Amino acid sequence: MMSENETFYDNEIAPALAGLAKRCQDRGLSFLAVVEWEPGEHGRTLTLQAGSGLGIRMADAAAQAGNNADGLILALMKYAHEHGHSSMLLKQLGVPLTPEKSAA
Template sequence: MTEQNYDDIIAPMLADVARKCAELGMNMIARVEWQPGESGITRIGDLSSIGQRLTTYAALAHGNIDAVCLALLRECDVSRSIFLASYTAGKPEATA
């Protein structure tokens, strides 16, 4: 599989699924990897749920757990997290 295969075959199919999800009021995130470190992401809808946010952050991080954690610290209320809350202690601007 190559990026060209993704662009020509997979991306249009995902775009169709994304449009159908939007019509039905659904959110969708899809990440396709054609070789390690090379991927395409299709997303439709909002990020109102933590599941959608976490999935998006993970998809955009390309396997970098630090990038996922930093996104969570920057974009989410992590005050109830055993692991992440200590990183925001005394920094209320770090939670949204």
């Protein structure tokens, strides 16, 4: 059963955020909004431009991970494997500083 706040989010907030996301996308801007209607329950609206920065991608990974820190760390590690990083902690976890070359 949906809560009153979740229904409000679905009926009013999510459509408004979708409109803002579309406006941002049309302008070449990345957009992320996360709305929590009760602890642990949230909705997210996202549009990322090609080459968008790590900050917005980390924020999105955190939103997707929710209360699961392991999910966030794994997402950061995956990104770092593909794009490289400068993190001492990721290096300690065995993630190479430079992107790994894919076998062709």
